[in-house]
Amino acid sequence: MEKMWNGRRIFVLPKNSYHYCGYDNKYEETITGYTYIRDPEPGDHLDAPVNYIELREDVEILNVDEDGVGVKWGADKECPIYYSEELEELEEGLK
Numbered sequence: 001m002e003k004m005w006n007g008r009r010i011f012v013l014p015k016n017s018y019h020y021c022g023y024d025n026k027y028e029e030t031i032t033g034y035t036y037i038r039d040p041e042p043g044d045h046l047d048a049p050v051n052y053i054e055l056r057e058d059v060e061i062l063n064v065d066e067d068g069v070g071v072k073w074g075a076d077k078e079c080p081i082y083y084s085e086e087l088e089e090l091e092e093g094l095k
Contacts, residue, residue: 002055005087011053011061012091013069016040019081020047031075036068051088054080 001012017035024033035050053059058074073080 005052005090009055010087011055011069012087013051013053015051017050017068018045018047019050019079021079022046024079026075029075030072031079032062032070032072033079033081034068034070035081037066048083050081050083051091052082052084054082056080 003010003012013035014037016037016039018038019033019035021033024031035053036047040049053061053069053071055061056073056077058077059080060072062070062072064070071081
């Protein structure tokens with residue numbers, strides 16, 4: 001779901017979304033990555049919880065399905081997939 005938050009256009013990810021930068025695909029001019037949904041499990045995991053994608057000019061949502069979100073961004077930019085506790089609390093308060 002797209003929305004404006006703190007002056008930025010973002011795509012809010014489903015609850016229990018995760019991302020691992022090690023799975024990103026690096027090309028000459030772009031990087032592609034994806035988020036996926038899984039049950040939170042205790043223990044050591046390489047992935048990290050995420051809850052939004054910043055929709056900058058270089059960012060394109062490739063696909064959205066029940067398993068997660070595919071995204072592409074400029075290779076000279078940082079990953080646009082983030083976690084914000086503030087956003088999580090805001091989203092929880094709206095339910």
